[in-house]
Amino acid sequence: MRLTDEEKAMLAGEHGPARQWAIDHQLKVGRMFDAEDMVPVSQAHMMADPESLGEAGVAFVESFAALPVDERRVAVPMITDPRGVDLTCYEPIGQTEAMAALERRFIAACEALGILMTDTCVNYQTIMPPVFGDHVAYGDTGVVIYSNSVCGARSNFEGGPSALAAGLTGRTPRYGLHLDEHRRATCRFMVREQPDDLTDWGVLGAVIGRLAGSYWEIPVIEGIDHAPTSDEVKHLGAAMASHGSTPLFHMVGITPEAPSLAAVGGEMLPPREITASDMDALRSDFGGVGEKVDVVVFAAPQLSIVEMRDVAMLCEGRRRHADTDVIVCTSPTVFSDSERMGFNAMIEAFGGRVLRGTCFYQQYAREIGEANGWTRLLSNSAKIVNILGGYGYKPALASMEACIASAVAGEVVQ
Amino acid sequence: MTGVSGRRELKCHVGIGDVVTGEALVASDNFSARYDLDRIKGVFSRPQHALAGQSYDGKVLVMNTAKGGVATAWMLYEMKARGIVPKAILFNAANTILAQGAALADLAMVDRFEDGDVTQLIKTGDRVTVYPDEGRVVVEEAKI
Numbered sequence: 186m187r188l189t190d191e192e193k194a195m196l197a198g199e200h201g202p203a204r205q206w207a208i209d210h211q212l213k214v215g216r217m218f219d220a221e222d223m224v225p226v227s228q229a230h231m232m233a234d235p236e237s238l239g240e241a242g243v244a245f246v247e248s249f250a251a252l253p254v255d256e257r258r259v260a261v262p263m264i265t266d267p268r269g270v271d272l273t274c275y276e277p278i279g280q281t282e283a284m285a286a287l288e289r290r291f292i293a294a295c296e297a298l299g300i301l302m303t304d305t306c307v308n309y310q311t312i313m314p315p316v317f318g319d320h321v322a323y324g325d326t327g328v329v330i331y332s333n334s335v336c337g338a339r340s341n342f343e344g345g346p347s348a349l350a351a352g353l354t355g356r357t358p359r360y361g362l363h364l365d366e367h368r369r370a371t372c373r374f375m376v377r378e379q380p381d382d383l384t385d386w387g388v389l390g391a392v393i394g395r396l397a398g399s400y401w402e403i404p405v406i407e408g409i410d411h412a413p414t415s416d417e418v419k420h421l422g423a424a425m426a427s428h429g430s431t432p433l434f435h436m437v438g439i440t441p442e443a444p445s446l447a448a449v450g451g452e453m454l455p456p457r458e459i460t461a462s463d464m465d466a467l468r469s470d471f472g473g474v475g476e477k478v479d480v481v482v483f484a485a486p487q488l489s490i491v492e493m494r495d496v497a498m499l500c501e502g503r504r505r506h507a508d509t510d511v512i513v514c515t516s517p518t519v520f521s522d523s524e525r526m527g528f529n530a531m532i533e534a535f536g537g538r539v540l541r542g543t544c545f546y547q548q549y550a551r552e553i554g555e556a557n558g559w560t561r562l563l564s565n566s567a568k569i570v571n572i573l574g575g576y577g578y579k580p581a582l583a584s585m586e587a588c589i590a591s592a593v594a595g596e597v598v599q
Numbered sequence: 600m601t602g603v604s605g606r607r608e609l610k611c612h613v614g615i616g617d618v619v620t621g622e623a624l625v626a627s628d629n630f631s632a633r634y635d636l637d638r639i640k641g642v643f644s645r646p647q648h649a650l651a652g653q654s655y656d657g658k659v660l661v662m663n664t665a666k667g668g669v670a671t672a673w674m675l676y677e678m679k680a681r682g683i684v685p686k687a688i689l690f691n692a693a694n695t696i697l698a699q700g701a702a703l704a705d706l707a708m709v710d711r712f713e714d715g716d717v718t719q720l721i722k723t724g725d726r727v728t729v730y731p732d733e734g735r736v737v738v739e740e741a742k743i
Contacts, residue, residue, distance in 0.1 A: 210699075210702050210703065213615050213702040214615075214695070214698050214699050214702050216613060216615075217612070217613065217614055217615055217693070217698045217708075218695070218698065232668075232669045232670065232672075232673075233673060234670070237633070237670040237673040237674050237677065238673050238677065239673075239677030239680065239681070240677075240680070241676055241677050241679075241680030241681070242673045242676055242677055245676070324669045325668070325669060326668050326669060341695045342669055342694060342695045342696050343669070343695070343699070344669045344670075344671065344672020344673065344695070344696045344699040344700055345669065345670075345672050345673045346672050346673065346676070346699055346700070346702070346703040347672065347695075347699040347702075361695060398664070399664045399692050399694070400664070400665065400692070400694035400695065401692055401694075426668075427668065428666075429666070430629075430664070430665055430666045430694050546633075547670075571634070572633065572634055572668070574634075574645050574646065574647065575633070575634045575635050575636065575637075575644050575645035575648075576644075577644075
């Protein structure tokens with residue numbers, strides 16, 4: 186790879202061991218993906234929950250935190266994905282002091298690096314959305330697919346270590362989604378069934394993600410007859426990225442790089458129709474009507490203030506079943522707004538619990554499931570039901586309305 | 600593909616990590632450390648996975664592609680630190696997250712095989728040596 190003088194100095198250790206590690210890491214990754222040089226980034230966003238990090242990962246970041254200030258501070262604004270422990274509410278959901286202690290250590294290390302603890306996977310709704318053509322280094326697949334597709338920004342999936350490297354060097358290897366050639370459509374879908382609610386949008390995303398099938402496939406979607414809301418396209422993208430590892434989609438006439446099918450090179454691709462039966466087939470993997478439900482979860486992605494309002498309104502005047510827990514995960518900023526507007530109180534009066542700065546699947550899902558006896562889990566997120574099977578849950582999918590109705594009934598209703 | 604009598608050499612893209620040798624564990628399925636593994640027990644835990652219940656510890660995993668989220672990038676490092684980790688992972692197509700995780704964990708990883716679907720070219724039980732810097736994998740067939 187071609188390196189600038191500044192990059193060569195980093196590699197030689199002239200900017201300290203953290204930046205030396207970072208640029209070396211980026212060279213290894215860049216080489217595997219044939220990057221020719223580095224591209225400056227305006228922001229980095231790091232996924233790093235203590236369950237993924239473990240003791241080893243926390244100690245790794247702490248080793249940088251112990252360096253002198255000028256060697257440890259990140260070079261560009263760097264923000265964080267959801268935490269694994271809500272330090273204001275962990276014992277009640279079955280998390281241990283050891284988990285909280287690991288989380289506290291990691292937060293202290295991040296703060297020493299000058300990282301902004303935003304603790305959110307909806308930064309594009311709440312912090313600083315990237316703009317068209319903006320090169321960024323984002324973690325969280327849902328953040329990346331939204332930023333690439335809806336904002337027209339340019340990011341690969343940057344896992345925690347690579348986002349940290351990008352924060353330290355202020356750049357990232359120029360490969361994949363930073364290049365025009367990897368942003369053109371490779372597969373084409375014609376939607377025959379208009380999505381209705383958030384869950385439908387998630388199901389559509391999941392169907393397309395599964396069909397697309399890899400990071401290097403870029404779907405172009407036709408047939409959507411109106412612009413979705415930010416929350417709708419958030420669920421579409423998050424599910425597509427989760428089920429398919431998809432980093433970018435185009436929606437003709439809606440997303441900024443696809444004013445037409447031709448603009449993304451989709452004209453010669455054979456269209457695959459997405460019908461009601463495709464949607465039903467996906468839903469059937471996450472059924473469970475009539476079964477007792479142990480926990481209802483609203484998360485993945487964290488809820489916007491509009492979703493907080495919608496959940497709160499559905500909770501009003503009702504009470505959950507004694508054997509069904511309800512967990513709602515949102516960002517710290519949305520939590521504060523939701524508190525001020527009275528939505529948290531409405532959800533708590535229903536018997537639900539609102540967590541700030543976490544996301545359910547990133548917070549020791551296996552351990553909290555075992556601690557609380559949660560097996561049958563119900564959510565309106567097509568992303569989370571895809572993840573939690575490996576954590577010992579039996580996940581089921583339903584609309585937001587049906588989730589609340591199920592929480593009241595204590596069993597899955599549609 | 601070259602070689603005779605059970606020893607073959609496969610060409611792939613240049614990858615990450617040091618030269619390693621191990622026994623292959625193969626499936627034409629996809630991979631995510633978060634979605635698919637019980638990392639404490641060292642087994643595939645998602646019931647729908649083709650390798651559900653099988654141990655990956657010390658194996659050369661051969662899979663189709665990476666899927667899902669970004670957590671695997673940290674998890675490979677954490678798994679290596681505890682010593683319950685595959686020796687190498689071979690893909691038809693890696694994604695960025697798996698490559699980044701391999702770089703941090705110093706785990707051997709290669710992808711993009713010239714002779715086609717690597718999950719068909721290698722069988723479970725084969726003895727596999729991976730040369731990431733050279734983009735080369737040597738396969739010795741399991742004795743029956």
